[in-house]
Amino acid sequence: MRGRTVLVTGATSGIGLETALELARRGAHVGIGARDADRGQTAVDSIVRAGGTAELVVVDMASFASIREAAARFTAAHPRLDVLVNNAGIAVGGREVTLDGHERTWETNFLGPFLLTRLLLPSLRSASGARVVQVSSEGHRYGRIDWSNLELERGYKTFAAYANSKLALNLFTGELARREPGILVNAVHPGAIATNIWRSLPAFFRSLLGLILPSAKKGSRPVVRLAADPDVAGVTGRYYNRFRESVPSAAARDDSASRRLWEVAEKAVGENSR
Numbered sequence: 132m133r134g135r136t137v138l139v140t141g142a143t144s145g146i147g148l149e150t151a152l153e154l155a156r157r158g159a160h161v162g163i164g165a166r167d168a169d170r171g172q173t174a175v176d177s178i179v180r181a182g183g184t185a186e187l188v189v190v191d192m193a194s195f196a197s198i199r200e201a202a203a204r205f206t207a208a209h210p211r212l213d214v215l216v217n218n219a220g221i222a223v224g225g226r227e228v229t230l231d232g233h234e235r236t237w238e239t240n241f242l243g244p245f246l247l248t249r250l251l252l253p254s255l256r257s258a259s260g261a262r263v264v265q266v267s268s269e270g271h272r273y274g275r276i277d278w279s280n281l282e283l284e285r286g287y288k289t290f291a292a293y294a295n296s297k298l299a300l301n302l303f304t305g306e307l308a309r310r311e312p313g314i315l316v317n318a319v320h321p322g323a324i325a326t327n328i329w330r331s332l333p334a335f336f337r338s339l340l341g342l343i344l345p346s347a348k349k350g351s352r353p354v355v356r357l358a359a360d361p362d363v364a365g366v367t368g369r370y371y372n373r374f375r376e377s378v379p380s381a382a383a384r385d386d387s388a389s390r391r392l393w394e395v396a397e398k399a400v401g402e403n404s405r
Contacts, residue, residue: 133158140164141219155183192243240296274298308368
């Protein structure tokens with residue numbers, strides 16, 4: 132990865148941080164995508180202390196304005212982007228609406244990555260063999276795209292919102308791979324890992340998950356593989372369950388739904404096809 136530029140969102144802890152650390156160890160210059168500047172700088176400092184190079188990219192994936200500002204700054208400094216890892220994700224206990232007017236899980240896990248990726252496409256196109264890695268979940272199999280209730284205005288449930296957002300991310304993966312044949316785009320379920328994504332759960336359950344689930348470092352390995360390893364060079368539009376290619380749900384393989392969802396997302400974020 133020496134000489135390559137990488138951007139990892141949600142890189143202040145968990146799988147995102149471990150992915151950033153490993154890619155930096157392999158020689159990449161890593162952008163640490165972080166909502167909290169202090170935590171992001173801590174991650175940058177840890178990479179620098181270990182002998183790597185990194186920079187802070189302050190970005191809130193639940194804010195279109197923040198994403199636009201971050202993308203503008205990043206592309207001005209880096210006309211070429213070799214790898215984008217859309218890792219940031221949340222699951223919230225109750226339905227919340229962002230300042231953009233969208234359900235928070237849907238915006239953070241799907242609309243935000245959609246917008247960021249779209250804005251970074253010129254830099255990705257400038258790199259040879261650029262890669263986009265979408266950190267998805269086997270939870271997508273429980274998702275449902277209800278066009279009349281996409282953001283769960285009715286019947287909100289935490290896991291349903293999370294599953295729907297990951298299904299949308301998988302549909303986005305397939306459509307992006309079709310539209311951008313020069314960029315390798317793949318989604319991966321890193322395994323059931325002890326991370327902060329379930330921080331809205333009661334403390335007891337969070338502690339229990341920490342005891343029984345594998346570490347974030349282990350969870351980062353499938354992500355790093357898709358971001359960097361030569362054995363998946365040329366592979367695009369696929370879904371992996373950890374290290375093995377897997378067939379996603381039938382809903383995730385619906386080409387007409389992926390095209391329609393792309394149009395819905397464009398309208399939501401204010402980015403027309405070009």
